[in-house]
Structures are given as structure tokens and as C-alpha cells.
Amino acid sequence: MGSNLSFPEVEIPPERTYIVTGGNTGIGYYIAKEISRMGGHVIIACRNMSKAETAIQQMQEEYEKEFKEKQAKLSETERTEPRRLNIEKMELDLASFEKTMRFIEEFKARNCPLHVLILNAGIHVHNKEMTEDSYEMMLQSNYLSNLLIILHFLPLLQTSGEDCRIVQTTSAGYRFGKLDTNNINAQQSFSSITNYGNSKLFQIMSMHWLTRHVKDKSVTITSCHPGYVKTQMTQGYSFGRAMAAFSRNGYEGATTIIKAATDPSYKGETGVYFSDCKISSTTSYPKNIERQDELMTYSFQVLDKYLPRDIKQYIDM
Numbered sequence: 001m002g003s004n005l006s007f008p009e010v011e012i013p014p015e016r017t018y019i020v021t022g023g024n025t026g027i028g029y030y031i032a033k034e035i036s037r038m039g040g041h042v043i044i045a046c047r048n049m050s051k052a053e054t055a056i057q058q059m060q061e062e063y064e065k066e067f068k069e070k071q072a073k074l075s076e077t078e079r080t081e082p083r084r085l086n087i088e089k090m091e092l093d094l095a096s097f098e099k100t101m102r103f104i105e106e107f108k109a110r111n112c113p114l115h116v117l118i119l120n121a122g123i124h125v126h127n128k129e130m131t132e133d134s135y136e137m138m139l140q141s142n143y144l145s146n147l148l149i150i151l152h153f154l155p156l157l158q159t160s161g162e163d164c165r166i167v168q169t170t171s172a173g174y175r176f177g178k179l180d181t182n183n184i185n186a187q188q189s190f191s192s193i194t195n196y197g198n199s200k201l202f203q204i205m206s207m208h209w210l211t212r213h214v215k216d217k218s219v220t221i222t223s224c225h226p227g228y229v230k231t232q233m234t235q236g237y238s239f240g241r242a243m244a245a246f247s248r249n250g251y252e253g254a255t256t257i258i259k260a261a262t263d264p265s266y267k268g269e270t271g272v273y274f275s276d277c278k279i280s281s282t283t284s285y286p287k288n289i290e291r292q293d294e295l296m297t298y299s300f301q302v303l304d305k306y307l308p309r310d311i312k313q314y315i316d317m
């Protein structure tokens with residue numbers, strides 16, 4: 001397990017900024033740690049600021065330990081000191097449009113470039129839960145709020161320089177989802193697996209739609225399946241615990257996303273799905289254009305109040 005899971009070691013210039021949502025735990029923790037270790041400026045966007053701070057300290061400690069272990073193999077004259085990783089935290093709660101907008105506005109107010117947006121945070125609930133905005137929890141947290149962030153940050157990514165990317169952590173569980181606008185908000189029925197699958201399917205469908213409709217094609221948008229990974233998410237239910245011995249660890253789960261976000265050979269590669277650290281194919285379902293249009297009509301209606309005023313300048317809609 002995991003032997004083909006790797007990403008090339010690249011030296012990331014310190015001015016390149018990466019947002020990693022859900023960067024304090026699970027897969028996101030390793031995405032943030034490895035990208036900052038390679039030199040990037042990383043902002044982890046999380047719900048709980050004290051947990052985020054603890055995670056940042058832990059990343060620094062682990063990095064220093066690993067750095068010193070590598071240095072021990074070198075001669076005294078070759079040895080250097082570990083650096084301070086450039087990781088910051090910002091508050092983000094995807095289960096609330098108001099709080100998601102607060103994060104968007106706070107980041108915009110910094111007036112700094114954004115090179116790579118890694119939308120990794122996600123949730124898998126077992127029973128039907130509605131958000132404060134009256135949307136099914138996974139629909140809003142895994143899909144609608146992520147789309148809102150993309151729509152606001154696109155112009156910033158387009159003007160931040162070379163090779164800017166949006167990378168979403170989706171799931172092969174998208175196969176369990178389907179688009180049914182009469183039941184999209186669990187109006188008629190709810191199933192933990194189907195509704196989780198829906199949210200992950202919609203990430204892939206919206207990626208395809210955006211790939212076609214964004215006017216300036218310089219920013220790439222991709223979706224990644226991390227594999228089945230032992231994290232808080234999967235340990236929260238009995239099947240996940242039973243699968244623990246056969247699951248990837250958090251680092252292995254992160255490799256596919258890190259590769260999609262940093263590998264120079266993927267520069268310009270857009271509208272693709274990654275699995276096992278390589279571009280892979282999806283079923284035909286998310287590629288259906290009429291279905292994508294239907295999803296986006298619904299999504300733009302839901303998000304209408306929060307959309308950027310000048311959106312039509314950069315998206316054909």
C-alpha cells in the first residue's frame with residue numbers, strides 16, 4: 001500500500017501563497033505541512049483557532065525533528081539549521097454563508113496574492129443536519145460554500161501570477177451521488193452515503209462547468225480523491241474503523257492533493273480528476289453538460305445574495 005504515492009520535491013518560492021482549508025487535521029494537516037516544508041507560504045483556514053494554532057506548532061516540531069534526522073546523515077560542515085515554517089491561520093466555517101463570506105472578505109482585505117486554493121475541508125454526517133442557512137450540512141459545507149469561495153477568489157488567482165491553481169478534495173464516493181433537484185436539499189429523503197456522494201459529485205460537476213465557463217483559462221481547477229484514509233472522518237463510523245488496517249495514513253492521503261497543487265508538470269492541466277497521484281478518469285455522469293447546467297442554475301440561485309457583483313465580467317453565465 002502506498003508505494004506509488006509520492007510527489008516531486010520542488011522548491012516553492014516563499015512568496016507563493018497557498019490556502020489549505022481544514023489544514024489542522026487529517027489529510028489537510030499533511031498538505032499544509034508538506035507545502036510549507038517545500039517553502040510555500042501556507043494559510044490554514046479552520047473553524048477552531050486554538051486547534052489551528054496547536055496544529056501549526058506541531059507541524060513545526062515534526063518538521064524540525066525530521067530535518068535534524070536528515071542532517072544527522074551529513075558531515076558537520078554540510079549541516080544547516082531548520083527554518084521557521086511560514087504557516088498562518090484564518091477562521092472559516094463552511095457551514096455558514098455569513099462566516100464563509102467573512103473569511104472571503106478578510107482574505108481580500110489583506111491585498112495579497114493567492115496562488116493556490118486547496119479546498120480540502122469536508123464533513124460526513126450520519127444523520128440529517130441542517131445549517132443555519134437551512135441547507136443540508138454536507139451540501140453546504142462540502143459544495144456550496146466551496147463554490148462561493150472559488151467564485152470570489154477567481155479574479156485574485158487570475159492576477160496573482162504564473163501557474164495559479166484551484167484544487168478540490170473530492171471523493172470516489174461521488175459515484176454514490178446523483179443530481180435530483182427535487183431532493184437536492186434532502187427535502188424528501190436523506191441517506192448519509194448518498195448525500196455525502198452528492199456533495200462530492202457536485203464538486204466534480206462544477207469543476208467541469210467552470211472549466212468551460214470561466215473566461216480567462218489561466219487558472220486551473222482540478223479535483224482529487226485521496227484514497228480511503230484513516231482520519232477523524234472515517235474513524236467516526238464502524239465501517240471506517242473496520243477498514244482502518246487497510247486505509248492510507250494522513251500523509252499518504254495528502255500526496256495526491258500535494259501533487260496536483262505543486263507538481264510543475266501539471267501546470268495548465270485543468271478540469272481533471274486525480275486519484276493515486278495521477279490523472280484518472282471519472283464515470284460519464286459528472287461530465288454530462290445538461291446536468292452540470294442544471295446544477296449550476298440551482299447553485300447560482302442559492303448563492304445569489306453572496307455572489308460578486310462583477311461576476312459576469314469573468315464568468316460566462
Ligand SMILES: NC(=O)c1ccc[n+]([C@@H]2O[C@H](COP(=O)([O-])OP(=O)(O)OC[C@H]3O[C@@H](n4cnc5c(N)ncnc54)[C@H](O)[C@@H]3O)[C@@H](O)[C@H]2O)c1
Binds near residue numbers: 022028169234
Ligand atoms: N478520509 C477519507 O477516507 C476520505 C476519502 C475521500 C475524501 N475525503 C475528503 O478529504 C477531505 C479531508 O477529510 P479528512 O479525511 O482529512 O477528515 P478530517 O475530519 O480529519 O478533516 C476534515 C477537515 O475539515 C474541517 N471541516 C469540517 N467541517 C468544516 C466547516 N464547516 N468549516 C470549516 N472546516 C470544516 C474539519 O475541521 C477538518 O479540519 C474531506 O473533504 C473529505 O471529504 C476523505
